[in-house]
Amino acid sequence: MTIAWLDCSAGASGDMMLGALVDAGVPLELVQAAVDALGTEPIRLHAKPVARHGLAGTKVDVEVPQTANDRRWRSIRAMLEAADLDEAARAIALGAFARLAAAEAAAHGIPEEEVHFHEVGALDSIADIVGAAAGLASLGITALTASTVTVGGGTTRGSHGSIPLPAPAVLRVLADAGAPVVGAVPYEACTPTGAAIVAAAASAYGPLPEMIVERVGVGAGGRDPQERANLLRLVIGREVAPPRRTGHAHRASTAEAAHGHDHHGDRAHGAEQAHHHGHGHHHGDAGHGHGPDSAHEHHHDAPHEHAPHDHPHTGPASDTLARQEGRPVVIETNVDDLDPRLWPAALAALLEAGASDAWLTPILMKKGRPAHTVHVLCRAEMVGAVRSALVRHTTTIGMRSYEIDKYALERRYAQVDVDGHAIGVKIALEHGEIVNASVEYEDAAAAAAALGRPLKVVVAQATALAAQEYPR
Known part of the structure; x- marks a missing residue:
């Protein structure tokens, strides 16, 4: 089985993760294709070799047009669900943004559906998360472990002004994931984007696990601080197979288990x-x-x-x-x-x-x-x-x-307009034929509040529009 370990001793960010993946052999074209599948304004990825403290790594720059992207969580979720992405990549990307939405909602005291992503909602951050998700999914990793995450300290500037470091979203995302953290350096070492990718992809945290190392990817951040090499390492290898037991050892272990011995080895064998x-x-x-x-x-x-x-x-x-x-x-x-x-x-x-x-x-x-x-x-x-x-x-x-086995219909996402308010519609298809179209409750509730109408009336209006525009 292929396993991997992330060395986050210098922190984590979206560009560092992309650099580590490309340095480990993930084709930049594969990452670019996943970003292109979002259907946004043109985004271009560029990889180049760099050095940090004399150590070689790969830096991936994300080139985006000058547009204002202040997106809500629900719009990003709809975009990810509609994009032509590998399902494993989609799961990682959705998991990363879901964690960010929960963190931002807690930090600002608002419902998750109302969260506006500012810096993280920008095209470059969206590209970082989706590109990293596609790269990780392509590696066929069965288990990813991450080290203690260096988060840094001090202050930084955001869209709302001065923000203490570690950023509230970083702490909340990593806390919810059960990830160990340390300050260690007087600058922002871990960004919200980096924290979300690590939390969505890692299933455990700890030191480098026992493995036979096959390749190492080194991704570089944009800065080269004097405190430490600003590099994220992705170590990929094969799990070490446990030694085979002899028949005698098998009988002895089974006998001990039958008599209630509670040794660690016996539990594992059981x-x-x-x-x-x-x-x-x-x-x-x-x-x-x-x-x-x-x-x-x-x-x-x-x-x-x-x-x-x-x-x-x-x-x-x-x-x-x-x-x-x-x-x-x-x-x-x-x-x-x-x-x-x-x-x-x-x-x-x-x-x-x-x-x-x-x-x-x-x-x-x-x-x-x-x-x-x-x-x-x-x-x-x-x-x-x-x-x-x-x-x-x-x-x-x-x-x-x-x-379990699961049968899921093909799904598409669209919108209807109720007196100037966009309400999402989830469309289900079987063999290309529409069999169901349901309106999004949260959108309908927001429209009802804004229009001063009963929710049931707005739901009925949106449902009728959906039936007209997307007939069965």
Whole structure:
């Protein structure tokens, strides 16, 4: 399996990431094609060799026309969903912008749909994220680990004036991803764009994992500060296969597990055995429970659900499996002690983390305890981010996951105009024929508020216009 590690000791930015990918062998033409697929004004990428502190690297410059691009999150999302991109690249790009939207909404105290991206909404930053997503997806990496991220300190200038460093968006994005950070240098080392790409692509954080190195890409930032070489390194290699066990070792380990020995090696072997016998798609605890009997309950309620062997660098085994197969994944956990008022925010956080859908099922657990099963559907590439959001926003201490088959209709995005207010329309097609067209609720709600009309009236008007313009 191909694995990779990002050395973010000098920080991270969009141009550094593009430089590292091109330096590692990703064709600049592939990155350019992904940027062209956005259908925006002409954007041109240029790569050149540079040196930072005497070390060689590649600098990718993004040439954009002089236009004002102050975009909302929903317009960027629609643009990414409509673009002709590789699905893995689309997932990374959407995940990066979703994290930025959540961070900006928290920083400014506004709903995510109302977030206006200023610097990050500019064409060069959009190109950085989409180009980096396409480059990473092309490498076929099954697990990406990142080091501690140097974020820097001091102040910088933004569209709203002076901004403290690390920028609020950088801290929030990396905090939500569970990424370790350090200040270390008196300047902006990590940009919001760089933080979002790292958070969307990395499934774990730590030092260089054990691997057989095959290539290294070195990307350079625009500055050459005296404190350290302004370089981002992407180390790509093959995972080191574990040593094969002999039959005797297998019997001994199985016997020890049967007698309850709780050594790290035994747990890992048990997880391997579960995988080989067809149970490898279930991971984690069956659910969650606190109280004096919770440990006993977990031990006896799910005897066939083995804890995954968490490699300290590459993340849970199920992440690797999901990334290999590329199939959609459903993650589930039972929760019996979360304040019910927090569920709407928790479900919203899961969607922000990259989930395709998230929903609750009321259940009755043993001893008559009312609870909920939270189900999350996500792309394989988003498993790590979704698990992190589940842990951060609920009280679960474990979860299970399994791959599914999914049939999705072709989708297109358009707009209708209701008295001067644009309302998005999601169009579903089967074999090229329109079978459904639904209006975007948030757009309709905003139009209803602006026009002073009941929401149901605006929804009906927009639906009627959609039916006329996009008949079935």
